[in-house]
Amino acid sequence: MRSFADYLIALLLAPLLPGIINRVKAFFGGRKGQSVFQLYYDLQKLVSKDAVYSTTTTWVFRLGPAVALGALLCALALVPAGGHGALAAFEGDMILFAYLLALGRFFTVLAALDTGSSFEGMGASREVFFSALAEPGIFIALAVLARKAGSFSLESVFLSDNPVTGTPLLLVLAALFIIFLSENCRIPVDDPNTHLELTMIHEVMALDHGGPDLALISYGAAVKLWVFGALLVRLALPFGARGAHNGILFLCGIFTVAIVAGVVESSMARLRLNKVPALLLSASVLAFAAFVLV
């Protein structure tokens, strides 16, 4: 019941995260910035719009956003994305978690290729390139947690009596933070503010989507921030088995992650495209170092 409440809270509050990040960036830029609720307004506006489709596209283009969000909603159910357990937990759910994200990515990429636009083709190509390099990093980081906990369910890893601590914890957190930035297409991997620069990835794949389709995509991006943020928060903060304040602790944690992401985006530039693979591989290396230590 509590996990179900957590799940609903995640669905409800996820659009706050991009708002917080933008607000932090505005603060560092010396601007007032948009409201933290901006994404809610955007979603409301997009939902009430109609759609314009390119004559090149097929049903794959229309299916893309639905698959991307559907897969994410299922992945969210597997993560203890709140102060309590996950909505669904079983041995091996971390594997399913990673492949559900891959399912969403596959259809996002196909939808981009369906437009026949060279911009979107470029974004799709880079998306699969970086995600293929990030994949080993995610799995090695999960392997560290599984090795320590002796179980490979996300929930039991985070509720384990024998949690990862000390240096290995810092290393895994660093690896997961890099993956958090790359999977959510944030600086230094991708810049969510650019549409028409040759370094863009995620935003360009959504270039031809509009109306309700774009609403699904934008909402999905917010949920994805929540999903990966939850992994970081659950790992970094000490959650008691039945603590009453777990929920509040978690919310503080996830908003802190958003603030940190905003600070990172304000304080550094996007990496040159050919440097990104090194960053992603460093996530694998950090996670491997943690594996050696646990």
Add this chain to the structure above:
Amino acid sequence: MSLFVTALLLLAASAVSSLIFHSRPQRAALCGAGGAVLASIVGLAALFVHGGPGSGHCGSLSFPLALPGVNFHILLDPLSKLFLAPMFILCACAAVYGAGYAGHDKRTGPGFFFFNLLTVSMALVFTARDAVLFLAAWEMMTIFSFLLVVTDYSNAETRRAGWIYLVATHIGTAFLLALFALAWHKCGSTDFDAFPKAFAALPFSAVAAMALVGFGTKAGFFPLHVWLPRAHPAAPSHVSAVMSGIMIKTGIYGILRVLSLCPFVPFGFGALLAATGLVSGVLGVLFALAQHDIKRLLAYHSVENIGIIALGLGVGYMALACGRRDIAFIAFAGGLLHVVNHALFKGLLFLGAGAVYHETGLRDIDRLGGLLKIMPLTGVAFLAGCAAICALPPFNGFVSEFLIYSGAFKMLPSGGGAGYAALAVVAGLALIGGLALACFAKAFGVIFLGEPRSKTSAACDAGRLMTYPMLALAALCLLVGLLPQFAARFAAVPAAQLAGGGFAAELSARLLPVGIIAMLAALAIAALWLLRDLMIDSETSAATWGCGYTAPSAKIQYTASSFAQPLMDMFGLGAVKTLEAPQGYFPQKAAFSTHTPDMAASGFFVPVFRQIEEKLSRLSVIQRGVIHAYILYIGVALVALLVWALL
């Protein structure tokens, strides 16, 4: 058992009858495909009479042959049944497809003759329990598949591909011959039942090395895979489907069979098998990414998937050596289930590639595009195959990879080498998964989506005979993915035999939540699709947003080569790029092409074979073409033998 033999006889009879009707291709196709379908139904029934693939029940048949000491001994045990079930399913689908593919071609009759006999020989390979019978079936399988590969014999490229295949596979067979001869020498019998004694007496490393090279050549382990990327594009598509889906699995079957006759499999062998799988998997998918020919791309993916199977089996043997039967059971079940799953989705993908080739006459991905609009059913089936091979839920590929991952994850906490080996498997599978996703996003995206890149003659979905088998295989892929707990039962008994313990119920319990979440994901997607439909009242059509550029052409689309270029540049597989740069102020012509030669072929086999050819060419002096000389050789040989006998 009688049903199984009936199925084989039916296949043989339909093979002969399609040869008889070779002058009337349509009747020949009817005989061949009809016989194959009927035989497959009877064959599957035979498996179920013996309790189905998930039962430990065996049927056997044995009678002496004319050769002294050699019996015709076949046995349907759980391992055989596991390989036979996808074989019957895929061969039936491929035969129906082949009937549509061949059309009025004069080669239809002989084609079906070879195809059905290939099926018979594969069935015998999977059931033979006598070394001589096994090798005979193995050789038949090689020859019939060779004849099918060179169906289009008027093409020089095809003849060369066939030749390479024949040489490669016979080198493998030589190792098997040596292995079985050694075993026979040790125990004095050619029956597999007597082999455990022989293998116990032989050093394990020798047995393992010969089995790995001999069977590995057929399976297509890197670097023994060189024949695959040549033979598959050359063969007709339904033949490629069966060769890739089933025939290369005889190599996996052989390794498992030989090892099941060994008294003990050390940890090192499991690690070696997993390492081989890792290398095959990663390099297979990387070379696949570099390809422009859709069938060659799929051929490299066979190398990748054989690698994944080897990873599963490797984890199984490592766990077994560490005394962890529970882990071994899960990993073996994953590897074995991947055999079945790969047969389904790779068969489907080859049939889809064949349909594209049949309708457009093109195999070059970079010249295709936008086919989903004109070949909708082929597109849907191919997309299902792509999702399945990328191991995306809710399709079948995920189920088997999930089990292999599970085995590796459970082995992570073990100390020492086992933990690190498990980590290598996990990270390797993750990398393979990510790269496979890139590769199939490229393949499906460039072939079926966007705008056509060249003028293709009015293509449409191929006939029903070709489309329905693809849809059937796609439905099976989805079914296994949605109900993994039932599908896993097929692999449970053979896996339990290999691991020496384990229960189907445990496997089902492990997979039940996967199936439920997969179904929920499908439901969530469907619900969002409906929601989106509700939100959109009217749709407007327009051109793709070209960022202000108003005269786009299909040529500005991303191609397969440009899509894969970042990964290719990073992994540097020795791609050869040729650039004809535009010249002068008014450039007329420019061209750019990339070609990625296979490193195992160009770096190892070509130089080695050239050396051998140089050395052996000196012997050509005795080949004079003069009949007197040959009579002299025979005389000398006879005298020499006489002298040897007298001494």
